[in-house]
Amino acid sequence: MAEKFDNLEEHLEKFIENIRQLGIIVSDFQPSSQTVLNQKLNFMITGLQDVEKCRQQLNDIHVPLEAFEYIDQGRNPQLYTKECLERALAKNEQVKGKIDTMTKFKSLLITELGKVFPEEMAKYRAIHGDDPPS
Numbered sequence: 001m002a003e004k005f006d007n008l009e010e011h012l013e014k015f016i017e018n019i020r021q022l023g024i025i026v027s028d029f030q031p032s033s034q035t036v037l038n039q040k041l042n043f044m045i046t047g048l049q050d051v052e053k054c055r056q057q058l059n060d061i062h063v064p065l066e067a068f069e070y071i072d073q074g075r076n077p078q079l080y081t082k083e084c085l086e087r088a089l090a091k092n093e094q095v096k097g098k099i100d101t102m103t104k105f106k107s108l109l110i111t112e113l114g115k116v117f118p119e120e121m122a123k124y125r126a127i128h129g130d131d132p133p134s
Helices: 002-027 031-057 065-072 077-116 118-128
Strands: none
Touching (some): 002 031, 065 077
């Protein structure tokens, strides 16, 4: 998998360098540099085709849009991952607390119902595999 990313990175670096050189040629354009300009434009087209080939190899990779927002804001995209994990951990703890509360409530409810409706709760326990009916 890493070689796919390395290949893409290599093509992008070449493409960026070609664009930089193209910018230099265009900013100081001389009619005599038309051949070099055409050559750089052809390299740019080839570079885009190479990037497109790499894109097809990486179709199964999905990046959340929020990660791009982090990049646009000048923030490290790894912070996005860190914050997602922190939110997941907090939500996990919250859900665990709810589960624990519901488990305690169920136990208390069964105990109290057993005091009020002993026969029905004995049948319930027999059906649910708790205590056999007395």
